[in-house]
Amino acid sequence: EAGVTQFPSHSVIEKGQTVTLRCDPISGHDNLYWYRRVMGKEIKFLLHFVKESKQDESGMPNNRFLAERTGGTYSTLKVQPAELEDSGVYFCASSQLGAGTADTQYFGPGTRLTVL
Amino acid sequence: ELKVEQNPLFLSMQEGKNYTIYCNYSTTSDRLYWYRQDPGKSLESLFVLLSNGAVKQEGRLMASLDTKARLSTLHITAAVHDLSATYFCAVDEGTYKYIFGTGTRLKVLA
Numbered sequence: 001e002a003g004v005t006q007f008p009s010h011s012v013i014e015k016g017q018t019v020t021l022r023c024d025p026i027s028g029h030d031n032l033y034w035y036r037r038v039m040g041k042e043i044k045f046l047l048h049f050v051k052e053s054k055q056d057e058s059g060m061p062n063n064r065f066l067a068e069r070t071g072g073t074y075s076t077l078k079v080q081p082a083e084l085e086d087s088g089v090y091f092c093a094s095s096q097l098g099a100g101t102a103d104t105q106y107f108g109p110g111t112r113l114t115v116l
Numbered sequence: 117e118l119k120v121e122q123n124p125l126f127l128s129m130q131e132g133k134n135y136t137i138y139c140n141y142s143t144t145s146d147r148l149y150w151y152r153q154d155p156g157k158s159l160e161s162l163f164v165l166l167s168n169g170a171v172k173q174e175g176r177l178m179a180s181l182d183t184k185a186r187l188s189t190l191h192i193t194a195a196v197h198d199l200s201a202t203y204f205c206a207v208d209e210g211t212y213k214y215i216f217g218t219g220t221r222l223k224v225l226a
Binding site for chain 1: 120144149151157158160161164204206211212213214215216217218219
């Protein structure tokens with residue numbers, strides 16, 4: 001069974017540019033999450049989809065970040081325009097069950113974003 | 117707000133030695149997860165601890181959970197080089213959000 005995949009693995013852009021990150025969850029997983037790790041700090045929650053619906057986007061830093069999951073399959077996270085502080089590793093995770101249950105989240109390898 | 121503290125941040129140890137990584141959290145929770153990450157790779161699920169007193173073991177790693185003390189430990193027995201990685205604990209309050217510790221970068225020296 002394929003795991004969570006993310007593309008690209010690395011992205012280097014200049015301040016002010018736009019970047020789109022993609023995540024393909026494990027097949028059959030309705031729950032998809034985005035997390036971010038900045039400057040070696042803790043991994044922080046960004047948002048959660050159930051199928052195509054956003055359940056919680058309380059962790060999104062600001063309105064320069066836009067996440068979508070059209071059709072309830074893969075998801076994209078767009079940063080527009082990118083700022084220096086957006087640099088970090090963006091992780092995607094998926095799980096089968098939902099809130100209120102103990103369900104392991106399976107993580108992708110992350111996309112390392114560098115904003116110059 | 118739930119906070120998770122993990123220590124140490126860095127750990128360099130000799131092969132064959134034992135050591136423990138600690139994960140403290142600030143609010144009531146009985147769901148705790150341990151992950152391992154190799155450089156450039158996914159976070160790999162190691163243990164899921166779901167109740168007070170839970171203990172799980174896999175090879176040279178053993179994890180335990182004390183919900184009253186709000187503490188989980190990851191014990192390494194007779195370390196080998198292959199265990200070198202970054203280890204994360206994460207706590208789930210009963211929602212879908214994981215709150216992570218800062219990670220422990222473990223280096224096992226031959």
